[in-house]
Amino acid sequence: MHYNNDKFIQKVCEQIGFKAARKGIEQELKAHIDDNIEQFIAQGLDEKTAIIKATECMGDPIEIGEALNRIHRPQTEWGVISLVILLSIFGIGTMFFIGDLPAGSSSIFGKKQIVYAILGMGFLVGIYLFDYMKLCKYGRKIFLSGIILTITTVLFGTNENGILCLKMGEITFTTAFICNLMFMIYVIAELSKCRGEGIIAFLKICSLCAISLILLFFNMAFALSLIMLIVYAIILTVAAIKGHFNYEKRWSYICATWGISVISLIALIPHMMLINYNPHNSEYSTNMVSKYLEGSQWIGKSAFLNAHGWRYLPKHWADYFLTIIITNFGWIIGCLIISFLIVLFSIMIFRTLNLKNTYGFYLSVGIVVYLIINFVLNILITMGYVNNLDCNLSFISFGGTDYLNNIFVVGLFLSVWRRNLIMPSDMYSSLTHYN
Template sequence: MVKKGRQSYLREVSDQIKSKEAKDYVSVELDYHIKQAKKEWINKGLNEADAEEKAVGQMGNPITLGQQLNKLHRPKVDWLTVILLLITLGLSFLPMLSLNNNFSDDSMNMRYYSTHKAIFVLLGGTVAFGMMLMDYRKLEKFGWLFYTIGIIILLILSFFPTHFVNGISVIKVGPLTIESLMVIPFFFLAWASFFNDIRLKIWHLSILFFVPFYLIFTIPSISTAYIYGVMVFVMLCWSKFSRKTILKTLGISISSFLIVCIIFWQTVAPYQKHRLEVFFNPEQYPDSGGYMILLLKELLSKADWFGNSMTNEFIPEGHTNFVLVSLTSYFGWSFAIALVLILSLFVARIVVITRNIHHAYGKLLLIGSIALYTVQLVTNIAMTLGFFPLTSMSLPFISYGLMPTLFNAFLIGVVLSVYRRKDLVSSCFITN
């Protein structure tokens, strides 16, 4: 009978809550508070039955409380991030206007580009929406599974590639191209779980880091290794470890990284070596590797504040890695600056959300999302302006491509998922 009274009260409260996630959360938390209050009354001398009756009564009217908790803990949508996503996906079609000259070839005409871009955007929006609806907290226990999937993909890419694109191993299955960037979401989810696991020591994590790092270098994909390394080290800085341990780990890791780079310099594809060599002296290679750097400088120097819609300069990779150059040349510096500011708003918004998240796993996911998104944005801009060696790095959401679009949509979806449940991981309850 005692248990039934408490359970009846919990059911009445839960009946007022519409969201199943919030219903389950409130039931568990409210039951805990009732039990705590019951213990206090027992300590004051009441018997168990009277103590529970007092504890339940202390919670207030179940219908009123349920309605209050329904408002407080209902899943929320971060409309600001959603609006930013929709605006950015819309802006991603603008390169079509600036790349008419690039699509003179029948194999890459405007219709082909437009159709596929629309498909990519639709799929990206679907991924973001799907991730928002998914309860991110359920992913934490699958950290080892995600890590294993990432390792398997890297092993297949390393030893059983079907094609090579610019010297990098890929696997083509029909229209789908499996590349190294596909492993980053799996390792992202895995590391958020690892850094929240108190059983794992720093030496465990070091081994877990270097195994995929080594495999990525064997593909070889410097850009993926770069993204992976930045992601892990940024998440490490917000992990459970002490500042001293983090600094020590960073020092050892950076030293090890330099050693690995020296060793693997011999295995890096010739074109990748050439990119680094010409970065510092492009004028010495005007007809080879330095041509692209000099061309980008020339195009940006010719661009004015409001663009030139009559330009017909052919820009290699002007719809992918160098899309910002195309847009700057066509629409002008004013548009380019505005676009960068819009893309940067994602980072600012995620930072604001992170400050209000107290769930450790959720916060690590947000930190990782910031790292993964920012490293692409900053690197692409720096590469465009000549401050970073030329590499394969997309401008988030703007560059053409299925994988970059899905990858960044996945990150935003994770952010929306964490925000949606930010009130389902607190201990705030309204009591009468």
């Protein structure tokens, strides 16, 4: 028999394979045993006898440990991992078949993308194994690091095709993507801490969102600023629906969120157009994309491509990678890629709705919305409806920083899902039910 509660708990935890789950189980078992001890003492038993009986009441530690081990297992979403790998492989493979692009031979870009993909897969595994709750703990330091990186880029960065970058030898980083993740991590960390605090908390989160967007704008990440404005608006809307600030006033917070967002959008778009709009380039890009797509077939190369090659493709060709796929392989392949991405996002949405930790839930909402808005904007660019904004097709388009950024957010999502069964359950309502 285990008459020492510490030894009992130790024996239980030895049966649990997922070490990250042990701390929470230790706390839960200790609390349960302490409650039993108090009850036995209240019945008139001395402390030593109460400890013995409280421990005996728990049962066999090995059986309990084995049962808990079956419950507290790490979760892996293989559907997300498989689709990300499949899309990455297709993106790389495409580059070896499309010939000479305006910026050079596509095979050169394909070889570079192989390097990014190998780095990305290692990155994915590392982030998956990483405890995402540490980001919440160090959120403020991460946010300040993002501000410093933004200022460094603005002061010392180089402008490449309208995008500010930092160079380290032959390597070029688009730091806006890195800074954006730092900002979002901190905003969501603060959001998860201020449940039930009302208007003060709401204004605080809105202020942090505004600072993050302004810093992105200074970094000349105009498309990213627009995307993140929508992402933050949706995160705040979900929080308001769940009564995160104040359930009785949730509609007031929703109206305030979208009122501020619409006003910001009205102010943002004309300024973006003033800085970034080139009528000649815009008209050229629209006309050329239309010609490539108009001649596309269900299977095989476009007639326009057979006649002219890629010489008329816009210089920022990476944004039109879906156009390239459709033009070179046909509409069926293009629709298949779109379908894979839709399935990927659907799986991520479904998993997000089943998360029980507040920080993990809002982090996943931000990640999923971010990827979906990127996808929608890229479709609009591909079809020629939007110009003068840069937005790559996730996991498919060429680009090291953008690819690794997408790998990071998916890895973060997988890290959240992996620990869903061991995180403390503090999600007090669903999107459709309130206590």
